[in-house]
Amino acid sequence: MDQCIQRAKEGFRELEQWARHQQPMDLVAAVAIVVLTSFLFVLLSCLRRRKSNTIVLAGLSGSGKTTLFYQLRDGSSHQGTVTSMEPNDDSFVLHSEADKGKGKPVHVVDVPGHSRLRPKIDDYLPQAAGLIFVVDALDFLPNCRAAAEYLYDILTKASVVKKKIPILIVCNKSDKVTAHSTEFIRKQLEKEIDKLRTSRTAISTADITNEYTLGVPGEAFTFSQCVNKITVAGSSALNGEVSQIEQFILEHVKP
Ligand SMILES: Nc1nc2c(ncn2[C@@H]2O[C@H](COP(=O)(O)OP(=O)(O)OP(=O)(O)O)[C@@H](O)[C@H]2O)c(=O)[nH]1
Numbered sequence: 212m213d214q215c216i217q218r219a220k221e222g223f224r225e226l227e228q229w230a231r232h233q234q235p236m237d238l239v240a241a242v243a244i245v246v247l248t249s250f251l252f253v254l255l256s257c258l259r260r261r262k263s264n265t266i267v268l269a270g271l272s273g274s275g276k277t278t279l280f281y282q283l284r285d286g287s288s289h290q291g292t293v294t295s296m297e298p299n300d301d302s303f304v305l306h307s308e309a310d311k312g313k314g315k316p317v318h319v320v321d322v323p324g325h326s327r328l329r330p331k332i333d334d335y336l337p338q339a340a341g342l343i344f345v346v347d348a349l350d351f352l353p354n355c356r357a358a359a360e361y362l363y364d365i366l367t368k369a370s371v372v373k374k375k376i377p378i379l380i381v382c383n384k385s386d387k388v389t390a391h392s393t394e395f396i397r398k399q400l401e402k403e404i405d406k407l408r409t410s411r412t413a414i415s416t417a418d419i420t421n422e423y424t425l426g427v428p429g430e431a432f433t434f435s436q437c438v439n440k441i442t443v444a445g446s447s448a449l450n451g452e453v454s455q456i457e458q459f460i461l462e463h464v465k466p
């Protein structure tokens with residue numbers, strides 16, 4: 212510590228001596244350059260920190276993303292949705308907010324769950340302020356592995372990890388009595404991701420497309436280990452029980 216202070220003092224003395232030997236104009240120029248550079252640095256970091264207003268809806272086919280999209284936009288589920296063949300992409304004030312006569316527009320993108328269309332998600336992640344991962348809580352067990360695989364792929368993408376995109380796991384279709392609880396779904400997904408972690412790291416490196424690894428080595432995987440903030444909520448997109456989703460959106464988007 213004393214050594215550091217001594218070095219700092221010496222450095223300061225050298226700087227003082229150097230300054231004494233400079234022309235006043237050179238000093239003004241040097242100070243101006245430092246001030247200008249600092250200003251540009253602050254400006255750039257402020258611009259970079261400005262959040263976008265894009266919310267990405269992802270999840271397996273049939274989980275209820277398109278129903279949720281319409282519920283958020285129009286306050287109704289547009290019953291009779293069919294498997295989406297391309298992303299649904301619109302900017303709107305959340306229906307519940309528009310009712311109150313306030314609100315800022317949100318850009319919501321519903322990415323189809325069909326495996327061939329999923330890569331479209333990469334077009335939207337770089338500007339995402341948040342990601343909503345929709346899970347079918349009714350037909351959960353037969354699809355648990357597939358849902359965990361998709362979620363694992365999302366959680367290991369550089370675009371998601373580097374920007375620490377907040378993620379809300381939505382257990383949809385809670386209107387049905389046989390729907391699984393949010394706690395059950397969270398635990399099952401954690402268990403499946405834990406298994407995936409082991410199997411995927413065992414694959415030869417040439418086959419690995421995941422950009423980041425998950426969790427803490429030697430410990431069972433939990434969402435709390437992720438750098439991204441991950442929360443779990445229940446919803447019924449069909450019946451309009453989407454308040455936790457709206458809260459998540461309002462928390463993470465900026466105009
Ligand atoms: N009971 C119930 N059914 C729902 C709910 N949300 C969606 N569904 C139904 O689930 C089915 C699939 O919903 P979609 O919104 O089309 O699913 P998706 O996630 O967009 O599917 P893809 O476009 O194939 O990726 C439809 O028959 C919906 O009516 C819900 O909250 N409760």
Ligand SMILES: [Mg+2]
Binds near residue numbers: 277293294295324
């Ligand atoms: Mg759809």
